[in-house]
Amino acid sequence: MYKDPPAALTIASTSEDIKYHDEWHRLNRVCKNIMKRTMSETIRGSIEEKELATEFLVSIGERFTESDKAQIAILLNKLMNTRYTGSGTVREHILKFVDYAAKLRTLKNPVSDEMIIHHVLNSLPPSFEHLNTTYLAQKDKWNINELISICVQVDDRIKKEKGEKVVNLTGKSKWKGNNQKGKKKFNPKTALAPASESKVHKPYQTKCYFCRKPGHLKKDCTGFKNWLLKKGIHKEEDPKK
Structure with missing residues (x-):
């Protein structure tokens, strides 16, 4: 319950007056400190300091009324x-x-x-x-x-x-080439690329059936002739010579 502030102390003040005076001012300071602690530092610094807690409370109300x-x-x-x-x-x-x-x-x-x-x-x-x-x-x-x-x-x-639109869109598979088993995927980059050198048709070359080397026939193969000599077989000369 709010009590009126005490009168100023004089020589004629009794011990009861002095006690009431000290207690009232102590409670006044406590009330002001409680109000200050519940405010942020910015708001606390913007409000003018008052001696009485009641006056300080009125200043707070006026400050917030101005911010309406x-x-x-x-x-x-x-x-x-x-x-x-x-x-x-x-x-x-x-x-x-x-x-x-x-x-x-x-x-x-x-x-x-x-x-x-x-x-x-x-x-x-x-x-x-x-x-x-x-x-x-x-x-x-x-x-x-x-x-x-x-x-x-x-x-x-x-x-x-x-x-529903999202379901329909996810249900339609996008074409990514032929994904069936046993078949290669279609790749447009390699489809139009030139054939590799290994697949280009080269001119026909003779091949020896004895040494398996290209460029000569078996009858002209040096290895075949040496093999005949080792076996003691004499190859007949060409009748045209």
Whole structure:
């Protein structure tokens, strides 16, 4: 319970007066210290120091009352610039606007439900464009609950359609050449490349059936003749010579 500050001590002050005076000022210092510790250093340094805890509390209130305009500007900026990107749910997105409007109402700057609905519809992506057109075309007005219900249904349908498209795309295999067993994959780089030297047709060359070397016949092979001499076989001379 708050007690009035004691009168200044005089020669006529009694021991009870002195005790009350000391106790009251001790509690006053304790209250001021508690308030200072609950504030950040920036806020604490911006508030003028007061002797009495009650006066210090009034200074804090005045400081935050002056910042109401800045808070209103921040909330209005969020109300106009918040966009639904698909993360989370559309219900949570709409409830953000309801929360901004409630805070603005406490700051004596109320926003009507109709204004909230317009801001919500304008914050939705192009896939919800037909919803905005439908609302503007009809005579009846939606309330917040109706808006949430309709947007949730539309959002579920859009996400379902996107899921079906992804399934269809992943189900179609991309052509990567002939992948059947026993058959080589088609490679356009090698298909048009010139044939290797080993596969190019070379001119026919004679080949010895004895030493298996090209360039001469068996009858002209030195190795074959030496083999005949070792065996004691004399090859007949060419009758034409």
